[in-house]
Amino acid sequence: MNKFNNSHTRPISPHITIYRMQMSMILSILHRLSGMAVFGGASIITWWLILCVYSDFDRVVVNIFYNLWFQALIYLTIFTTCFHLCTGIRHLIWDTGYGFSIKYINISGWIAVALSIIVFYMCINNF
Structure with a gap:
């Protein structure tokens, strides 16, 4: 029995390599990555604003x-923020206990992607 266990080592729990990528999995991963990107972008923008107030860095910012x-990079940051907002609303709806059927999960995923593109387009046209 011990020889069998040593020669056929498998993961103890289900591993990501046995799953087919689904819409909910992709959007969940992208939601987490976009959250990190939004945090990083907000940190950089805050740092730049502090430098603009206390130094002559404002001339450099205008040239940049x-x-x-x-x-x-600015457009990508705006889209990332819009995407994170829309998928975050989707997660908040899930927190209320609604939308756990496979059909609704796929529909809400596509709605979140479409809304993030629409909100991004509206943000770009206002600037």
Whole structure:
């Protein structure tokens, strides 16, 4: 019996490699990553604002805003915030006990993605 256990080592619990990626799994992972990105972006923006108040860093910030890569980073940060907001609302609905059927989970996932794109588009057009 011991030889069998040593030669056929398998994970003790179900492992991620045996699962097929589903919409809920992907959105859950992206929600966590977007939360970290929003926190990092907010920290950097706060740091920049403090530097603008207490130094001549404001001239550098104005020059950076005209850089194409920085503008792309700003748009990505805005989209990440919109995505995190919409998927967070989805999680809050789950906290009330609604929407745990497979059909509703898939529909709410696509609604969250569509709403995040719409909210992002509305944010971009207002600036």
